[in-house]
Amino acid sequence: MNARTRRPVRLTTLLVAGPLLVGVLAGCAGTDSASPNQPGGAIDTAGAPAQACALVPAEEIQAGTGIGVGDGTPGGDDARSTCTYAASGAGPGLTVGVETADRFADKAESTQRSSGVPAADIADVGEAARFYFSTTQLPTGLGTLVVRGDDMTVDVTVQGLTDPSRSRETATTVARTALDNG
Numbered sequence: 488m489n490a491r492t493r494r495p496v497r498l499t500t501l502l503v504a505g506p507l508l509v510g511v512l513a514g515c516a517g518t519d520s521a522s523p524n525q526p527g528g529a530i531d532t533a534g535a536p537a538q539a540c541a542l543v544p545a546e547e548i549q550a551g552t553g554i555g556v557g558d559g560t561p562g563g564d565d566a567r568s569t570c571t572y573a574a575s576g577a578g579p580g581l582t583v584g585v586e587t588a589d590r591f592a593d594k595a596e597s598t599q600r601s602s603g604v605p606a607a608d609i610a611d612v613g614e615a616a617r618f619y620f621s622t623t624q625l626p627t628g629l630g631t632l633v634v635r636g637d638d639m640t641v642d643v644t645v646q647g648l649t650d651p652s653r654s655r656e657t658a659t660t661v662a663r664t665a666l667d668n669g
Contacts, residue, residue, distance in 0.1 A: 536585040536639060539563070539570035542665040543583050551660040554578045579647040579654075583661060585669075586642075591615060591635035594642055598631050609634075612659050613641070613666060620651040630654030636666045 540559035548556050555578055559570035563584070572581040586594065595617045599606055602624070606617035613634035620630040630645045632655065643658040643665075 535565045536563075536568040536587065537669065539568045539583040539585045539665070542585060542641075542668045543570060543661055545572060547664050547668075548572065548581065548661055551664055552657050554581075554657065556581055559583075574647060579645050579657070581646070581657075581661060582644040583665060584642040584644075585665065586640045588635055588638050588640055591633065591640040594640055595633045598633055598642065602629070602631065607655075609655070609659065612662055616659075616662070618655050618658065620654055622649075628654055630658055632658035632662055634662045634666070636669065639666075639669055641665045 538561055540561045543559070545556050545558050548554065555575035556572035557575055559572045561568070561570055563569040566586065567590075568585045570583045572583075574580040584594075595606065598617075598619050602619040602621045604619050604621045604623075606619055609616035609618050609632065612632075613636045616632060616634040618630065618632045620628065622628055625646055627647045628645075628649045628651070630648065630651065632643045634641045634643075641662045643661045645654045645657050648654040648657060
């Protein structure tokens with residue numbers, strides 16, 4: 488392909504593909520047995536979060552939401568565990584993050600800054616929950632729910648559901664699964 492036939496990379500492509508690629512690459516790094524970011528309870532004895540993929544298995548996402556997703560790709564570090572689920576068919580992509588409970592306010596604030604929309608408080612999940620939905624970064628919809636549980640903060644990002652209510656319901660179901668399994 489020569490320079491005249493190349494197509495420019497669109498900003499939306501970078502905004503969508505960038506976080507997914509980071510999640511996939513982080514998952515390729517692997518984990519060793521000494522890492523506190525492992526399956527189990529919400530927070531291990533060293534204070535690190537449990538692995539998000541262990542808290543929200545793909546089968547439980549499908550059973551709870553009716554949305555098919557592939558197996559999750561683990562990622563993150565000792566402060567924040569993540570699991571990225573690729574879209575299956577026409578379904579949305581999902582990313583789940585788990586941090587310590589004291590990170591709720593900071594996580595909610597940074598999510599509001601990055602989404603550029605005000606939060607909607609959600610009363611039926613966790614101790615406190617805030618939902619953000621925008622079509623600015625992703626025209627097909629980007630919804631993020633940040634939830635404070637007893638001993639963890641969970642954030643669920645749903646990419647590609649154009650209906651804000653469906654995005655919120657999906658994120659809420661996934662967050663409840665993480666809290667219940669934590």
